[in-house]
Amino acid sequence: MKVGVIGATGYAGQQLLWFLNNHKETEVSFLVSHSYPDKTYSSIYKNYRDFIKSKCISMQNMYKYLSSVDIVFIALPHGKSMNIAKDLLLKGIKVVDLGADFRLKNYKIYEDWYGLNHEGKELLKNTVYGLPELNRNLIKNASLIANPGCYPTASILAIAPLLKNNLIQNSSIIIDAKSGVSGAGRSLNTSSLFCECNESVKAYKVGKHRHTPEIEQELSNINNENVNVLFTPHLIPMNRGILATCYGKLSKSISLDNIQEIYEEFYSNDYFVRVSEDIPETKWVKGSNFCDIGIRFDKRTGNIIVVSAIDNLIKGAAGQAVQNMNIMCGFDEYEGLNFPSMIP
Numbered sequence: 001m002k003v004g005v006i007g008a009t010g011y012a013g014q015q016l017l018w019f020l021n022n023h024k025e026t027e028v029s030f031l032v033s034h035s036y037p038d039k040t041y042s043s044i045y046k047n048y049r050d051f052i053k054s055k056c057i058s059m060q061n062m063y064k065y066l067s068s069v070d071i072v073f074i075a076l077p078h079g080k081s082m083n084i085a086k087d088l089l090l091k092g093i094k095v096v097d098l099g100a101d102f103r104l105k106n107y108k109i110y111e112d113w114y115g116l117n118h119e120g121k122e123l124l125k126n127t128v129y130g131l132p133e134l135n136r137n138l139i140k141n142a143s144l145i146a147n148p149g150c151y152p153t154a155s156i157l158a159i160a161p162l163l164k165n166n167l168i169q170n171s172s173i174i175i176d177a178k179s180g181v182s183g184a185g186r187s188l189n190t191s192s193l194f195c196e197c198n199e200s201v202k203a204y205k206v207g208k209h210r211h212t213p214e215i216e217q218e219l220s221n222i223n224n225e226n227v228n229v230l231f232t233p234h235l236i237p238m239n240r241g242i243l244a245t246c247y248g249k250l251s252k253s254i255s256l257d258n259i260q261e262i263y264e265e266f267y268s269n270d271y272f273v274r275v276s277e278d279i280p281e282t283k284w285v286k287g288s289n290f291c292d293i294g295i296r297f298d299k300r301t302g303n304i305i306v307v308s309a310i311d312n313l314i315k316g317a318a319g320q321a322v323q324n325m326n327i328m329c330g331f332d333e334y335e336g337l338n339f340p341s342m343i344p
């Protein structure tokens with residue numbers, strides 16, 4: 001399978017190459033960068049010396065190579081994928097977009113939260129939200145995948161079994177999530193500077209983070225009922241990882257053991273979600289495509305507490321994108337992705 005990567009020099013793009021380079025079924029045909037055209041990839045990321053010998057190409061040059069690819073990954077900032085995806089789909093090329101442009105089914109909600117005009121509205125109907133654990137069958141036949149955001153991946157996987165089994169009140173969900181700094185990408189950005197974020201933890205975009213409508217959309221789809229969430233992201237001084245601590249009021253009396261069984265059953269066919277009796281830590285999943293989940297019940301307040309951990313660049317971005325490609329192309333779902341986290 002021949003693949004192309006647009007946005008190859010960003011953090012998500014380079015993480016994709018890490019996987020694609022080790023994947024039995026893929027050959028990378030081109031790497032697009034508008035800042036480094038004609039530069040060898042390994043001169044930008046020196047860890048790839050002797051592994052990736054190709055040069056980056058510009059977006060304009062990419063069009064010459066399109067007849068030779070089957071699937072293209074787009075890892076650009078939001079707002080940049082819409083027209084590119086249209087061109088690729090017209091040529092019969094499958095697309096996995098790691099950004100946010102196709103995640104929200106209602107373009108007006110996208111326009112409100114992202115402050116941009118949606119230039120690919122007509123594609124939204126046939127776009128599949130690429131969370132394999134909820135949408136595997138749709139992904140199999142999709143041409144355009146909206147790869148989920150990092151916080152939504154951790155949050156939706158944590159909460160979906162509760163909603164599916166009508167165990168919590170729809171309006172009681174609170175998500176308190178923390179992300180490593182690579183979540184903000186590699187572009188120059190003051191709040192990602194070492195002196196700004198080291199030795200500090202902050203909540204940001206409080207009450208207005210763009211992942212709120214994405215989480216609500218997918219959770220509402222589970223039972224076709226409106227779900228609202230209170231979502232607060234935090235930046236913590238580590239490179240990778242997301243820990244989402246999710247709370248909801250139980251709507252019926254049930255033991256923790258039963259809830260644990262419900263989670264294990266819900267994810268029984270989902271290799272990359274591991275339901276644990278312990279409370280997960282980001283280092284259990286760092287460098288891997290796993291989402292680890294642990295559950296507790298607080299009797300005093302009647303709240304269930306579900307903690308999920310992912311690597312934002314892997315299950316939250318590039319790993320999930322490769323998992324989606326594997327499903328779309330009929331490969332083994334674990335191909336190229338099957339290894340545990342790196343410790344320490």
Ligand SMILES: NC(=O)C1=CN([C@@H]2O[C@H](COP(=O)(O)OP(=O)(O)OC[C@H]3O[C@@H](n4cnc5c(N)ncnc54)[C@H](OP(=O)(O)O)[C@@H]3O)[C@@H](O)[C@H]2O)C=CC1
Nearest residue numbers: 009010011012033034035075076099183185186187312317
């Ligand atoms: N970081 C993460 O944890 C996650 C990221 N994502 C999403 O993946 C996408 C990529 O994120 P990430 O890799 O972190 O971001 P980066 O900022 O690290 O990389 C984005 C890349 O896009 C290219 N680019 C930047 N600006 C423009 C522009 N104006 N026009 C065209 N190309 C541009 C740049 O490469 P060049 O100049 O070489 O072309 C840049 O390296 C984003 O949509 C992000 O939201 C999703 C989930 C998690």
Ligand SMILES: CC(=O)N[C@@H](CCC(=O)OP(=O)(O)O)C(=O)O
Nearest residue numbers: 099100149150179180181183184
């Ligand atoms: C730490 C940090 O800044 N994280 C980013 C997450 C970005 C991301 O992955 O989300 P999209 O793909 O939806 O842009 C943020 O909060 O905006």
